[in-house]
Amino acid sequence: MTTLVWANKQQKLDKAVKAKVYDFLDKLQTNDALPGLHIEPMQKPVDARVRTGRVDQQWRAVLFKVPQKDDVAYFYMGTWNHDEAIDLARKMTISVNPVGGFTEVSYVEEPETDDEDVVVEPTDTADTLSLLESWGYTLEHLTDQLGLARATARAAAAAPDEEALLEVAVRVGGWQGEALGYLVDGLSIEDIREKFGLNTPVEQDADATEDEKILRGLEHPTAQAAFAYIEGQEELQRVIEAQDFGAWRVFLHPEQRKYATAHYNGAFRLSGGAGTGKTVVLVHRARNLWRENPQARVVLTTYTRNLADMLRANLQQLDPGVPIASKLGAPGVYITNIDALVSQVLKEAGTEISTAAQQVLGRPATHVTSRPDGDTWETAISAAGDGLPDNLRSPSFFAAEYAMVVLPRRVVSRAGYFSASRAGRGVALNRALRSKVWSVIDAYRASGKVFSKVDWEESVAIAAEHLTLSSMSGHLADHVLVDEGQDLTPVRWQLLRALVAEGPDDLFIAEDSHQRIYGQRVVLGQYGIRIVGRSQRLTLNYRTTEQNLEWAVGVLSGADFSDVEGDAATVAGYHSARSGPSPALVPCNNDAAEFDEIAARIRGWLEAKDVEPEAIAVLVRSNRQAARVVSALGERGVDARSIDGHAKIGTGTPVVLTMHRAKGTEFSKVVLAGVAEGAVPAAVGSEKYDADAYEDAMLRERSLLYVAATRARDELVVTWSGTRSDLIGAKS
The missing domain is CATH 3.40.50.300 (P-loop containing nucleotide triphosphate hydrolases)
Known part of the structure; x- marks a missing residue:
């Protein structure tokens, strides 16, 4: 059977055309000699491997035909209207990057000028230097160290300013455009080589044919960001029907792939702005952890139910074979939002939850699902807040103090509150004010005891404490992956910490502090999650435009x-x-x-x-x-x-x-x-x-x-x- 390699070409085709493309590629995988496919070579192409195939009378698929040992591989580049497909195909070439040893496709608008014919005159003043020259970069830096195409390197080397260089980057696109963008951002050549895996090139056999080198070059992460093998008809149909396949499903940037597959000695944090692919990394990492150990208990969680539903849908689209666990502690990938996870912990705990409640509230409680009225803090302030300054007679202050200080530190007495650290809380409280504040908190808790009420933050703290107490007999997860970590509160972090034992690949956290739209600022080190030295940042946005x-x-x-x-x-x-x-x-x-x-x-x-x-x-x-x-x-x-x-x-x-x-x-x-x-x-x-x-x-x-x-x-x-x-x- 023909091998099909799918290129990361994001195209918007209507449903009727998609159906025809699927039929064409399905037949191609089965038998590329079928006469209706019209797999035809081009006249005067840049690359003799290029072919077009007839999807219908109007549409043509552009392909590269690369022979391999037992059959043939077709690289599917996309589908265009007849004339456009012919024009693109004539200019396309597939080759092996001389620096990274990986497979890449480029477009040749005009024949390259031989290097011997190019004379670069030295410049006399700083005023005549191009941008990259002024930064100390030469044409050879771009070609010999980064592996950029010579035409791209020449255009970049001639750019007079950042705007012109970014124009080159956007026009070129792909990994080479990204590399130029990183230069504008101030990254060094070595930094960029690291991002694209150029320091670990594919080892090509000197005696191999060019076709063999092209196929071998697909092993490199940079090539895997541009191409993916399609295995069978079911896989092909999912590819065709997916609206945004190229954006995230298979084609990971080399840097993303590194974080999705690497192993860490403890908790790891991946930060990055909106649209940089943090969620993509999490989904792939969940799949990879399961592949390495099908008995692993992987928890994939986030703050809201909507985002948890999205994570589940993305993982199922990525790989329908990954088992979605139905309960916490079962093998597979358990996907839920953090508060639903809390509810399951409380439900499974049964009457044992009373011991944890004693540690959190200073009193036993077996019923932790009945919530207090919304004005309970106001009532407590009115009853016990005499002598408080006006600015502290605020339910918002008490709710934050309770969530950020009292509950995570398991404070159950006035003396305990006197000694509790309030680092990061801003408003200062002397001993006298602490005493007055505690009186209100005590009144709030007394109300909960009388009416058998437990608020939600208290429930989360109780669930976290229960997991901590029961961890002596074993943890419920082997790996915990957290999306949108910036929105979680201290007691939620304590729960996640108690869910998995400290050790290799225990916690993987994706967060962006600029997207914190819930809760207060949190420093993870205060809650037993130590990530110092294991933190990286993504900077390339895949979603929106630069403007x-x-x-x-x-x-x-x-x-x-x-x-x-x-x-x-x-x-x-x-x-x-x-x-x-x-x-x-x-x-x-x-x-x-x-x-x-x-x-x-x-x-x-x-x-x-x-x-x-x-x-x-x-x-x-x-x-x-x-x-x-x-x-x-x-x-x-x-x-x-x-x-x-x-x-x-x-x-x-x-x-x-x-x-x-x-x-x-x-x-x-x-x-x-x-x-x-x-x-x-x-x-x-x-x-x-x-x-x-x-x-x-x-x-x-x-x-x-x-x-x-x-x-x-x-x-x-x-x-x-x-x-x-x-x-x-x-x-x-």
Whole structure:
């Protein structure tokens, strides 16, 4: 049977064409000599291996035919209209990179000039130096050390400034475009060689034929980011039907592949901005851990149910053969959000939970599912808060103090609270104030005891304590993988720490402190998770364009973010390999005018027919605002659907959802609506009990807008009526 190798070429083909492509490739895998395939060589091609095949009268597949020992391999490059396919095929060539020894495809617009004919005159002044020359790089650095194509290297070496060099990077694309982008970001040649595995080239046999070298070159991680073997008809059908196969399913960047497959001596942290592929790495890592040990108990978890559902769907699409465990502690990959995981721990614990409750609350409790009323903190403050300063008579202060200090440190007495560390809490409390604060906490707990109520944070702490106490007889997981780690609270981290024994590959954490839209700042070292020296960062955005990314990062500017190790978080080097239109910022005189603008934009996108309706989204700050937008669009003849809770996005219409609900999603066209003063940021007056708490709340608001803006793959529009939000300042 013919071997089929699929190239990472993201194409949007309609369903009818996809069906024909599947039929064509299915037949090709079975018998490439079938006359209806019309596998034909080109006239005067750059590469004699190139072929085209007839998908139908209009569409042609472009292929490379590479003989191998027992049969033949076809590299499927994509499907285009007849004339375009012929033109592309004539310019394509497949070869082995001389530095990395890996397989790559390039386009040759014009014949290369022989090196002997090129005379590079020395420059006399700094004013005439190109950008890379001014940085000390020569043409030979780009070709001999990075392995860039000579035409690409010449264009890059001639670029006078960063903008011109980035233009070359975007035009070239692929790994070579990424490498040029890293140069702009200030990475050294050695750093870039490390990212693309150039220090560990494929060992090619000197006596091998060029075809044999091409096939051997597929073993390199950089080639595996561009090509994937397709095994059988079932695999082929999944490839054809998947809407975004090339973006994440198989084609890992060499750096991503390293993190997905490497082994670590303890907990590891992978950080990176929105769209850099952290979730992709987690999904692949879960699959790889199971492949290495089918009896392994792998837990893959995140903060929200929506994101957990997405992780499950992605893993099943990646490899339907990976068993999804139905319960905690079973072999396979157990995927759930963190609070559902807590519920299962509590359920399985039964009456044994009473011992853990004693450690957390200072009293036994066997029923931990009945929640207190929403005003219980207000009641406790009224009953026991005499003498507290006004700024501390705040339910927000007490909820945070309880979650960040009392519960994670298992404080059960006034004396224990006096000695408890409050590092990072901002507002200072002397002994007298601590005593008054404890009186309120004591009243809150007394109410819980009287009415047999346990709040959710208490339940999480109890579950964590139960796992800690029961760990002497064994842990429930061999590996724990955490997505969106920046949103987890201390007691949730304690639960994850207790879930798996400390040791090799125990915890793998993906997080981005700039996307923290829930909870308080946390330093993991305080909760038994030591990752010092085992932390790396991804910087290449695969989702959005450079223009959208620049605008989104601008929302974060001027604010100080810290990561889960307590260090300053940075966006330095964060960039995209894609280019597109600049975000459109649209001020409106009133709400009606804003709704008119949104409706007109959506109608224009739909009429252009270059995007599916469900790839259009309007993101807003609240569910109430979402309902207003859906109603207003309907009045203007635009059908849209509101997505809230755990509802699936579905197909067929544009969607409207909150910025929080949009976490983990992506759309081609995005409107950020209602980004006005008083709406974004939302009111955070309850956090004004302390300057640090208020600043932290404002950081979460910045992060939320950043998250929303980075949902856009191609086009971003920002609208508001009245005065624009301070978070976007005067950007245009």
